[in-house]
Amino acid sequence: QVQLAESGGGLVQAGGSLRLSCAASEGIFRRYTMGWFRQAPGKERVFVAAIIAIGGGTYYADSVKGRFTISRDSAKNTVYLQMNSLKPEEPAVYYCAATARLIRTTPREYDFWGQGTQVTVSS
Secondary structure, three states, X not given: OOOEEEEOOEEEEOOOOEEEXXXXXXXXXXXXXXXXXXXXXXOOOEEEEEEOOOOOOEEEOOOOOOOEEEEEEOOOOEEEEEEOOOOOOOOEEEEEEEEOOOOOOXXXXXXXXXXXEEEEEEO
């Protein structure tokens, strides 16, 4: 059973930075692509970034390219999302997820989810 637990959310001013962490089950990075999604109130959950199991290649939504960075530390079984230059329209619950497929950008293609962490951006 894959377990995921996000942390690091909080309140940040527009233009500021925040780093989210996702603690995962041991060995998951060898088999699963890891993704980050976000969901604002009343809106659908949308893709943010992903990192492939083999090779560690990354993929980003156009809206966050150049500002967000996904990375992982296999020794710590943790995947990170570094968010810079946060915008007032980006508050949401941010979710970590895992899929046995290669890069996927739709929530239904992910097999396991964390409970989410709230990010609030003040203007």
